[in-house]
Amino acid sequence: MLDGNGFKRKRYADIVASLEDRAREAFGETVNLSPSQFLGILIRVIARVLSIFTQDLEDTYNAAFFETSSGVALDRNARRQSARRMRPLRSTGAIEITGEEDTSIDSGFVVETNQSVRFRTTESVTVPSDGTVKADIEAVERGQQGNVNADDITEIVNPSPGIDSVTNPEATSGGRDRESDEELRERLDRTQSEENRLVFNLLDVEGVRDVYLDSNEENTEVDGIPPKSIEPVVWGGDEEDIVETIMRYKSGGIQSFGDTQVTVQDSKGRDQEIGYSRPNVVDVYVNVTLSGSADEDAIRTNIIEYIGGQDEGGTEYDGLGIKEDVIAFQALMAAGEDSGADDISIELSTDDESFSYENIEINQREYARTDADKVVFQ
Numbered sequence: 001m002l003d004g005n006g007f008k009r010k011r012y013a014d015i016v017a018s019l020e021d022r023a024r025e026a027f028g029e030t031v032n033l034s035p036s037q038f039l040g041i042l043i044r045v046i047a048r049v050l051s052i053f054t055q056d057l058e059d060t061y062n063a064a065f066f067e068t069s070s071g072v073a074l075d076r077n078a079r080r081q082s083a084r085r086m087r088p089l090r091s092t093g094a095i096e097i098t099g100e101e102d103t104s105i106d107s108g109f110v111v112e113t114n115q116s117v118r119f120r121t122t123e124s125v126t127v128p129s130d131g132t133v134k135a136d137i138e139a140v141e142r143g144q145q146g147n148v149n150a151d152d153i154t155e156i157v158n159p160s161p162g163i164d165s166v167t168n169p170e171a172t173s174g175g176r177d178r179e180s181d182e183e184l185r186e187r188l189d190r191t192q193s194e195e196n197r198l199v200f201n202l203l204d205v206e207g208v209r210d211v212y213l214d215s216n217e218e219n220t221e222v223d224g225i226p227p228k229s230i231e232p233v234v235w236g237g238d239e240e241d242i243v244e245t246i247m248r249y250k251s252g253g254i255q256s257f258g259d260t261q262v263t264v265q266d267s268k269g270r271d272q273e274i275g276y277s278r279p280n281v282v283d284v285y286v287n288v289t290l291s292g293s294a295d296e297d298a299i300r301t302n303i304i305e306y307i308g309g310q311d312e313g314g315t316e317y318d319g320l321g322i323k324e325d326v327i328a329f330q331a332l333m334a335a336g337e338d339s340g341a342d343d344i345s346i347e348l349s350t351d352d353e354s355f356s357y358e359n360i361e362i363n364q365r366e367y368a369r370t371d372a373d374k375v376v377f378q
Helices: 012-027 038-062 071-080 181-189 194-203 239-249 296-307 328-336
Strands: 092-099 110-113 118-121 132-139 153-156 163-167 208-216 229-236 260-265 271-276 280-283 285-291 343-349 366-371 375-377
Touching (some): 012 038, 071 181, 181 194, 194 229, 194 239, 229 239, 239 260, 239 271, 285 296, 296 328, 296 375
Parallel strands (some): 285 375
Antiparallel strands (some): 092 163, 110 118, 110 153, 118 132, 153 163, 208 229, 260 271
16 A cells, blocks of 8 residues: 555555455345355465565555665665665785795795685785795785684695795784675665765765764864864775865865865866865774673674674674763673673773773774784683
8 A cells, every 4th residue: 555654565464354355245244254265265376476465565655765675776775875785896905925045936926725616816025035025916806704813815726837935924804794785775875965975975985884074164163173164084995086075075265174185177277275184093802701601602703793893703893983981781682682692891991991881982083993813702
């Protein structure tokens, strides 16, 4: 049924009742409509078909709105707002190759972890006299699984003469899974107000993970922001793409302020100063106390997934964004989800010294992060 409140699908039981009423109108009040009689069976067969049909009608109706659509329909709704689903990204990093002097290693040399996560070099290098050379790498497959810890990459897929060993001195990063329906809906929802148009388009820049737009509409400086100015705080992404997006979508006559200032030319060839800031990381330490048997690895992963950061297996979780406080109760609820513990308590800290069951405030130029080493069981 479609009315001023939208589309409301009739349930199977409602359709049966409606068909029974029609049957009584046609054949009289005494007609036998029990499920064991022919007419009762026929009514229920028709009702089942109509129930499936009305479900399809509801799905078609919902597909017109980004809040209720999914899959391809959601992608089409996003395109109507000049957006696209964020594609999966490859993780990048570097490896150290040890071998004989003057050994050449071509671009595309493949290495992997003991969990078969493969990487390839993106440049050709030659081993110098000291026997060790550094080469940039990227994951063969796109996605978060390419974010691995330091010293995880130790296997040579196709051994070559003159190459003895490989390792990655630092963790790889930047790998991201394809944006989920829920993540895309949340991002589209942030465009509903006019002032968030810039935020939305910055979020659409490849590699950008979160954006916070601070503004000062006063005629005097407020919180370090000049009068009549904005300060885009951007986490991730390439500087050139960020500056180009700010230049294109910021309101005319408004200065874009930030720790990073870049001079660009506008459409009339005049120099313009475009500023933006990068957020600072707030390290979050978590002490966990348990009673009863529990899956500590699952609890640790739940906490990291809520706050954000890298777990022991190298998986990177987005977690909280810029200016999102770490709520102690929510962290506790996340920790206890499917943990199997009889009782669980947590304490939080930002310095690994003073712990308490209190929220951690995150300002507009910060975001919270933790990792497997910072979640400790007492």
